[in-house]
Amino acid sequence: MKKISAVLFAALTLGLSAPAFAKVNVVSTLQDFASIAESIGGNRVDAFALAKGYQDPHFVDAKPSFIVRLSRADLLVVAGLELEIGYLPPLIDQSRNDKIHAGNAGYLDASVGCDILQRPTTQVTRAMGDVHPYGNPHYWTDPENGRIIARAIARKLSELDPAGKAVYEKNLAAFETKLTEKEKEWDGKMAPYAGTKVVTFHDSWPNFAKHFKLVVAGHVEPKPGIPPSPSHTLEIINLIQAQKIPVIIVEPYFDSKTPKSIAEKTGAAMLTFYPSVGGVPEIKDYFSLFDKDIDTFVAAMKAKK
Numbered sequence: 652m653k654k655i656s657a658v659l660f661a662a663l664t665l666g667l668s669a670p671a672f673a674k675v676n677v678v679s680t681l682q683d684f685a686s687i688a689e690s691i692g693g694n695r696v697d698a699f700a701l702a703k704g705y706q707d708p709h710f711v712d713a714k715p716s717f718i719v720r721l722s723r724a725d726l727l728v729v730a731g732l733e734l735e736i737g738y739l740p741p742l743i744d745q746s747r748n749d750k751i752h753a754g755n756a757g758y759l760d761a762s763v764g765c766d767i768l769q770r771p772t773t774q775v776t777r778a779m780g781d782v783h784p785y786g787n788p789h790y791w792t793d794p795e796n797g798r799i800i801a802r803a804i805a806r807k808l809s810e811l812d813p814a815g816k817a818v819y820e821k822n823l824a825a826f827e828t829k830l831t832e833k834e835k836e837w838d839g840k841m842a843p844y845a846g847t848k849v850v851t852f853h854d855s856w857p858n859f860a861k862h863f864k865l866v867v868a869g870h871v872e873p874k875p876g877i878p879p880s881p882s883h884t885l886e887i888i889n890l891i892q893a894q895k896i897p898v899i900i901v902e903p904y905f906d907s908k909t910p911k912s913i914a915e916k917t918g919a920a921m922l923t924f925y926p927s928v929g930g931v932p933e934i935k936d937y938f939s940l941f942d943k944d945i946d947t948f949v950a951a952m953k954a955k956k
């Protein structure tokens with residue numbers, strides 16, 4: 652007894668961050684969700700993302716260590732809408748962790764409640780052969796969806812760890828206050844470019860475009876998940892020339908050969924846009940994600956004048 656108190660006392664006086672509670676183990680597919688979970692959970696939460704921000708979130712190389720992470724997870728946060736269908740289901744099965752199966756307490760589909768675009772109006776069949784069959788799964792690129800995701804994560808953490816409820820609510824309030832401030836700044840920077848047409852490589856940006864009032868006029872991919880083809884590339888070149896589209900937005904994990912050649916032929920600027928936290932080290936949280944992409948866009952537009 653005496654010994655335990657001494658150890659506790661030492662831990663307290665040393666200010667060790669060993670809290671007197673078990674941390675909530677959060678595993679997310681995207682780094683964006685892990686970052687938001689860290690903002691909300693503080694030191695009550697350990698968060699780990701399977702897909703790094705510089706990787707294509709549709710196709711992640713599954714590592715054996717992922718199964719270990721998932722086996723220990725209290726909460727799994729996914730984008731849903733089949734974004735992770737290519738790699739996640741077998742990992743969940745192999746983790747043998749019932750808590751994180753869809754429908755169970757430790758599973759959170761972050762798309763629920765978000766503004767989801769391109770929901771199908773006809774029955775979806777595999778023959779359609781693209782990777783967005785149930786609506787566009789890249790919805791976290793609208794900061795207002797980030798707010799909804801943060802609220803859902805806070806609610807879920809409070810459910811799983813009721814003792815932390817006050818902390819989660821306080822951190823959520825701080826997150827939302829900062830998000831509101833940052834949105835004013837971002838909206839202000841983007842306002843002069845409202846209505847600007849852009850071409851994007853993959854259809855990753857409809858929510859970003861909606862929030863920041865850009866118009867996505869076309870994609871380098873003929874269909875989501877289908878690589879560029881010569882005939883479609885020619886169509887995009889013609890489109891950019893006809894509509895004087897100033898920029899081509901490319902996610903960091905695609906081969907830049909085709910968009911580069913389109914840019915050279917048309918004079919449009921090719922920009923790397925990061926869809927996720929961790930895309931480059933300076934994008935360390937959900938706020939710096941928008942800082943980075945918006946600054947890239949604004950700099951390119953100013954250079955065009």
Ligand SMILES: [Zn+2]
Nearest residue numbers: 782853854875
């Ligand atoms: Zn996609």
